[in-house]
Amino acid sequence: MTAALPRSDAQFLDRIEADALAYGGEQLLADIRAEAAAWALEHDDPARWSAYLAVAWQLVDAHRADLVGQLVPTPDGRVRVVTPARCPAGHSWDVPAPWVASWVGCRGGGGHRDHKGHHRWKCLLPNADGDECGKIVLYPAVEEGCSFVGIGEG
Ligand SMILES: [Zn+2]
Ligand SMILES: [Zn+2]
Known part of the structure; x- marks a missing residue:
């Protein structure tokens, strides 16, 4: 992951990672990072970040679907419904x-x-x-x- 990330993509990544933490904690975040990175390496440099983001987003999305209606913690220490x-x-x-x-x-x-x-x-x-x-x-x-x-x- 050497190429710089455009600002909007960086914000997207922040959101993906915040959701991963909320939905599955550090373990899910680590799993998603590892799997998305593995996918990204299959692509040439210009496409790497978009591949990484797409895979990470899909993984978080799948996890989210399992949690709909349940409470998850927010970064400020409260909870919200998925x-x-x-x-x-x-x-x-x-x-x-x-x-x-x-x-x-x-x-x-x-x-x-x-x-x-x-x-x-x-x-x-x-x-x-x-x-x-x-x-x-x-x-x-x-x-x-x-x-x-x-x-x-x-
Ligand atoms: Zn509709
Ligand atoms: Zn009913």
């Missing part, structure tokens, strides 16, 4: 204010694991025709036995 990286229509939620978040109460039981409700994120991003997407991600995903409390729309 949110989905994109909506079901494929819109990246890696932009400012991509969704509206809410909570849906649920009497889910039966074979489903115990839960009191679902996190709910509704996509506010425009489709190609300019209309609001409106696709919804629920966590945990709705399964047999779920029974929403009240009328959840918004």
Whole structure:
């Protein structure tokens, strides 16, 4: 990794590494650095950083998907809920204010694991025709036995 990193890429890398720390601690960060570096070495110098960033981002993204709805620590010592990286229509939620978040109460039981409700994120991003997407991600995903409390729309 000899080439200098453009400022925007450096900021991206900072974010990737901060997320890796939040989602999996020092071990995940070390794993991601090692795997991304191995991939980067397969490329010639001009493409190395973009390969490194792409692989690191994918690895963090995969880890994030496993953690949606769970609490992770923030650098300032607080916690935050891990949110989905994109909506079901494929819109990246890696932009400012991509969704509206809410909570849906649920009497889910039966074979489903115990839960009191679902996190709910509704996509506010425009489709190609300019209309609001409106696709919804629920966590945990709705399964047999779920029974929403009240009328959840918004
Ligand atoms: Zn969407
Ligand atoms: Zn449920």
